[in-house]
Structure formats: C-alpha cells, structure tokens
Amino acid sequence: CVLAQGGVENDVLGFTILLFLGGMIRGALLGQSRFRETSRLKYEAREFAAEMERNSRRDPLTGLLNRSGLEQAIAGLGVSDGPFVAMLIDLDGFKSVNDTYGHTIGDGLLVKVGRRIEDHAPQGATIARIGGDEFVLLFSACRSPQAAGELASSIIAAIANPDPELNSVRVGASIGIYQADKPQLTEMLLKADFALYAAKRGGRNEYCLFDADLDAALERRNRIERDLRGAIESGALCCWFQPLVRLDTSAAVGFEALLRWQHEVHGAISPPEIVTAARETGLLSLLT
Template sequence: MHARIDQAGCVTSVGPTLQRVLPEGWQGRNLSDLVTIQSPSGIHTGLDLLRMGPVRVTGHLRSANDLRLKGGWVPEGVGGVLNLSFGISVCDAVRRFHLTEADFAPTDQTIELLFLAEANAMAMGSALDMTLRLQQARQEAEERSVTDPLTGLANRRAFDLALAQRLQRASPFTLAIMDLDRFKLVNDTLGHGAGDQVLVRVADILRNSVRRGDLVARLGGDEFVLLLEDCASPTALGARFTTLIAKISTPDSYEGQAYHVGASIGWIAVKPPQNCRADDLMRHADSALYAAKSGGRGCHRQYHIS
C-alpha cells in the first residue's frame, strides 16, 4: 500500500488497496488526518515527515487504530512516497475491509502471511473435526459395547455393571429373569427370521412395561432380565409380571404363519443390607425361574431369601 505526499504534507494519490482502506474524502487531506505516525517520534503532520530522510515508520490508521501499520518513507522531489503494510495485523484487516489476494502484489510477503494464516486455520479446523469424529466414534463404540445389537436393549455387560451399582447403592430393588416358552419351536419351524422377530417384539413389550430408572437387558438367546427400582409388595409385583406374561403370550404371525410363544419369570426382592452377592442373586432368581417352568410355564415364581 502506498500514498504519495505533496510539498504541503497532503495526500495526492494512493494505491488501490489503501484506497479501499481509507475513509472517503481522503484526497487532498493532510497525512496526519488519515494516519498516525508513532515511530519515529515527533511526526505529527505530513510536513514533519517531509523534513525526514528515508526512514522506517510504524503507526496506525486514524479510522482503525487497532490495526498496526509498518513501512517506510522515501522522499521524492518536493514530496515523497509512504509505503505501508499491515504486518501481523493483516488477517484482521482482510476480514474488516474484505480484502482479497488481488489487493496485494504477488511479491508482497503479506501473501505468504495470508497463506500461512489460512493454512493454520484449515489445520485447526481439520484437527477439531478429527477430534469431534474421534469422540463420536468412541461414544458409539462405548454404546455398542453395552447394547444388544438385535433388540437395542442393554446387554450382559451393561446388566452386570448395573447390578453391581444397585448392590453398592444399598437400596431395595427387584431382580427378575424371564425365559420365553416355545421359542425354540418357532425358531426351528419358521426359521431364524421368525425367531429374531419374536425377540424384537418381546424387547419392545419389556421396554414399554418398565419405568424410568428400571433396566431391561437381554442376556442372550431368549433370556431377558429386569432390574426394577424398588420392591413393591409381592402382590403388586406378581400382578405386574402376570400382565407382562399375558402381553408376550398374545399370538402373532410371521410371513402369514401364526405362532404362539409365552414367558416364564423367576424373581427375587432384594432389600440391602442383606448379605447379597450378584452371583447368589442370579442363582436364586434362576431357581425361581426353574420353579415357574416346572409349574406349567406361563407364570412367575418368587424366591424368598431365608
């Protein structure tokens, strides 16, 4: 950027870039109305600058005093030429005055500075994008590690963690293990597609039958488990399990072929600080499930801690 100064210290012409930066009405005005020279000291007007020989200068625009300028003054005839550059303020200047590469000479080091700034911004953007993608991938991996891929329910790992937390919390809860009746018959006669449909349908029923804070998980095969937040009365819990079994036992069809599965449930009400271990609780609930299966299926049985 350059400005030509006459013998009166006034601006007679400027380069195209400086013309975009200066306010309107710059022509014929004293240099000091447009630019503040900070170094060398003692330059208050254009006439002061005319008395100087060739010298490096620093300063700022009157209209943008936060954008620092640097350059040089070269006397020429009765006037002179002031060459200016934004230096390290160039990025702010480009944004503020909407400058482009065309506003700078190809040999201007400003172009290199702009390139470096743009490259740095792109690198920072790429790094941020990579960080966000890695965080998302890690979150998705963590979710997959605790989710059953077929039903979308919690898996065995998630259930084990939740059961351990419930025991540490030392508050009452109910553990129930549910096994489907006649599932193997459906799977063997109608195929694995029908079996998968049954499992997804049962998962939806279970998911819609629990309350906030409860956990439903698929342990594997046709075995499901429920962790219920509290221990209601045995009568209330029994009614809840009876309703659940009735919903699951409703006949359905797969590709036009009817099927009928049922469910059996074994459960245990846990009231810490009873001396309970996760393995013992699972064994007790499984024992109650076996009793339900032996008692005719399609029912529930409670295990009573002695």
C-alpha cells in the first residue's frame, strides 16, 4: 500500500518494511531449524546417556550383567520373591586355556560358558560375570523345576562338555550354592564363595551346598581372623618345641618349632589355620 502511494519517502519506507518482514520470516525459519536441531541433540544425548548406563551394567565380552548390574538387579527383588538360590560358578583349568591357546580362544570360551549357563538357567534367572572366570546364577527357588544340586550338576556337565577347539586342555567347573530368604548380595556371595572352595577341595567338577557345618566353619574362620591381632599382641601365640629323634640311636638331634594358639572359644588352632588367617588379614609379617 505504501509503495502504491508513490513518492521517494514512501518507496524508502516500503522497502524498509519489506526488509523487516524478510528478516522476521528468516528469523522464524532459523529459529524453527535451531529448535529442531536442539531437540535432536537433546534426544541423542539422552539416548547416548541411556546406552552408556546400560553398558555400565553389562560385561562387554559376554553381554551378561557385571557386578554393578547384578547389584541393581538384586535391589529390585523383594522378600516375597524368595527364597533365593545363589550359585557361584568358577571354571577349573581356565588358566591353562589362556596359557596354551591364548586370550582370544579364552575369551571365546567364556562367551560359550555364558551361553551354556543361560541354556540351563531357570526362567527369570539373573546371570552375571563378576570376575575373570567367575559367574553368578541367581534365581527364585520356587521358579526352578529342578533342585539346586540337580541344576548345578547339569551346568557342570554342560561346561565340562569337551570343546573341539581345546584338544589338550579339559575345562570344568566348581559351584558353590547358598540359599537365602532375603536377596542380600554381599552375604550371598560370601557364603556361596565359601561353599565354592569347599567344592574345590573335593576335586574338579563338584558342587557344594552351604549348610550348617559350613556356616560353623565360616564363623570359626571369621572369629580367628578377628582375634588374631589381639592374640599376637597379647602373647597368646606361642611356640612348642618337638624333639627330632634319630631312629637308629633314639638320640635327640634337634627340635621342630610348632606354632600354637589356644583360642578361648574354638580351642587349639592349628598352625595352617593361623598362617592362613595371618595371610588374609595382612599379619603374616608379625609371625616371623
């Protein structure tokens, strides 16, 4: 309308208005584009953060949960879901695989072991790899069609099944089992680990259930470890000297020094127990 009226002033004013309108349109289009770009970047950032969070809970090799993921999974369980069975699965002979065939073959074996555990796990079970060759299987006892010992035997047999890539090395598994009414990870792993090493003392491809006898043995070990420093500082540990005698002359030719500790609750503690407790608690140097 301004341009239609003619005149220099109107022409300048009309041109100015056109520039202003053009700037507004351009600004609106740029603003819309930047809004879309900002929204896209925010969405990608959220997706990336979510992926990082998921990856932080997964073992990158096997795709199973790691310890952090296991902790989060257990945190979501309630007492009403129990009782719970925790199996700590440790491979026998795995170091020989890495030493003989290399870490690539060893990594491939770990992936296979993870799949074999998944194939035998009860529905809804939680599976994690928490160490180099250590796996955890956690499930509700009422959801498993098999007893814990029967399931452990099936898993051991599956893992011990010969692998065609490993001609000179046989890999097996030992399993420690603990059943608890409440899903408390620290307690479950501690007691399953104690049962695991009891199984290892029995040989390869064995499982062991944590029972009252193992509970008493664990309490004994913990008490010895707690009381050892005090016993050393108070002089409760002492040496007994046993003579070494020649069989042909019956003459004493020396003495063997034997470490002894009379515990107030558990009685006589054997030297191997004392040395093991000292090693675990960092007190070994105080015994020499």
